[in-house]
Amino acid sequence: ESYGYRVDVASDGMEGLEKAKNFQYNLVVTDIEMPKLDGFSLTEALRKEEKHFFTPIIIVSSRDREEDKNKGMQVGADAYIIKGDFEQSNLLSTIRSLIR
Numbered sequence: 001e002s003y004g005y006r007v008d009v010a011s012d013g014m015e016g017l018e019k020a021k022n023f024q025y026n027l028v029v030t031d032i033e034m035p036k037l038d039g040f041s042l043t044e045a046l047r048k049e050e051k052h053f054f055t056p057i058i059i060v061s062s063r064d065r066e067e068d069k070n071k072g073m074q075v076g077a078d079a080y081i082i083k084g085d086f087e088q089s090n091l092l093s094t095i096r097s098l099i100r
Helices: 013-022 039-048 066-074 088-098
Strands: 028-030 057-061 079-082
Touching: 013 028, 013 039, 028 039, 039 057, 039 066, 057 066, 057 088, 066 079, 079 088
Parallel strands: 028 057, 057 079
Antiparallel strands: none
16 A cells, blocks of 8 residues: 555455455455465455456465476465565565566
8 A cells, every 4th residue: 555556454354355246456466375265265256357357466375396396386376485584575565577
């Protein structure tokens, strides 16, 4: 929000999916490890929704294994950022590159 973006927050993956069914977001940022619906499943479900088929999705996760990154991309994520390498400027530049 401090960079001029309107942000909507969900407490878990299921709430995020329900919000996305009722609103057209310009971008989605998700974690993998969330209650009720993990980030892989959320991403996969959003890609099945016609209105979110092309919505950019960024996964931000502490999971740094190559198989997790690959799975994130296979289910439809546009970017995968590891929390250990997390810098706000990296997230912001990724956002800017995806929502031109």
